Amino acid sequence: MNVETLFNQLYSNGALLVLWGALLFHLILPFPREAHPAILWHKFAEQLADKVNTNSSYSQSMLSGTLAMLLMTLPMLALLIALKPLVWQAQLFDLALLLLAIDWRNTDKFTNQFVQALAREDKEHAKMLLTPIVNRSTRSLSLMGLGKAGAETLIMSYGRNVVAVLFWYALAGGIGAFLYRMTVELARAWSPSRKRFSPFGLPVIRLVAILDYVPLRFFALMIAIGGRTREVFALLKSQANTWPLPGPAWLLVSVGAKQQLSLGGPAMYDGSKAIRSKLGGRIAPSAIHIAQVQRLLAWRMFAWIVLQSVIMVAIYQGI
Template sequence: MSSFFESLYANGALLTLWGALLFHLLIPIPPAAHPVRFWQLLLTNIAQKVNLPNASRQQQRLSGSLALLLLTLPTLAVLIALQSLVWKAEFYQLALLLLAVEWRGNELFTRRFIDALAKEDKHTARHLLSSRVNRDTASLSLLGLGKAGAESVIMGYARNVIGVLFWYGVAGGIGALMYRLCAEIARNWSPHKPYYATFGKPAAWLFMVVDYVPQKLFSVTVLLGMPTKAVQQTLSQAKAWANSATSWLICGYANRFELALGGPAIYGDEKLQRARIGGRIAPAAIHIAQIQKHIAWRIYIWLMLQSAAMFIIYQGL
């Protein structure tokens, strides 16, 4: 037993992971003071200067690619350089993971949104949702709010928690933070927004690449235990979902709870026709609460499996 604890103590990556999650859950960074907000402002300012509406599609795509490289490569270089200057590498990794993970924020949003939806307070629900999605929420009905809210809850946990944890396991705190920053770039420069229709495609493509493996792996934990027919329907509907990285996940939850998700979504002045997935049940507050409870347990399972994998791998190294 003593050798086990000695091995655990020697495995600084695992202690950093658990320490960062503990700090995050007990003392989260206030949203207004989170460095990600300044990153979002930087993205907006850069896009306004280099994304010219009167430019050709080729020029806009080139501008989007160069802006993406300008943001990601120097940031990565600085993070790597700082790693050799810090006094204690574990503290540096912990700080980066704290900046990347967003578990409490998703819980707070979900709790407030469920409460507003249960009271049929459309104004509050629309306001809460507007900070989480790119689509226009001003005209959403209770049905539309339920659909958008369910999708937002699923993807919020999947990316801000699972994706971050996965890349921490692969590339440490630098990998986790770079994944989170790429997620913010893809969200802010989403091609679904008319202004970023061409400019944002390189960022969306890059994020889909780095997001593919963690979302597919996490989807497996969601599909486990589902009836064979529901799994088959999930895989069939996933072929029509635009984002191949998250198709199994979003379709899996839609079919697990037989919820009617997908369908049209308004971005700016344009109406995007998305595939209709899931069953026939209109998502309500109780269903979003069920999704949150289910995904929370899946995150705990993921955390245990990742911790075991990291322990075995680092002991082997």
């Protein structure tokens, strides 16, 4: 196959052009976290929960959570489906939605600032950076606790905001990618780790667990390839089942085992201590370890993008 033929096939593949176009636009002009629609969505979700999360019984709270989830997601899905035929170019519609769904530049920005704060042992600045993007309480975290929380945040941000978004774009287009991102944000807003959202938030958490299952596990396997592969699979076998969500479990264990970092463990949510299992190795994450995790994830993410692009070309063009 010559270069001209390959170019023509890529050009005719609108889905692949949208994918690389969104990545390029996001690289040049990332969407600021503070101005992202997910922030408004998150606030609306919290206000809705204040109105409907009032049942004391388990079954009624589960029912309220299910109905609230459907009220948030189904109208948005119907609106996006209705809007797509009205757009001049369907690819531009997908491009806009994928741009809103994907996010690694804000994660990189957070990580760089967080690593610098940890390196100079500035706990207050590290807490200030971490607090807006996690549900757990950060006030009492030590440097070791901040290292763990920062590493987990970095790992899950790459996994969900990049890899899983691209996975669902490949399966369901821009609508699928954007709806996945908003569902993840809804799960964060109603996380049952906080007592006031338990069990109200369980339905959306279970939905996200299903959506995460395939992409995060495949990404975890990509991380396992290379050095310490045997150790990674050994810890996956012994530790993954101790974490409540299967997709994040594999991803956290894979990175922790690969870098020999200690992840998981107890965490504070709204003043209450949540007992979480320990994952990974024995080294407490410090600034240099988090920087190493970022490099590992960035290279594996690049490999994921290349592999997904090749698969999309093969499927759409029949190569």
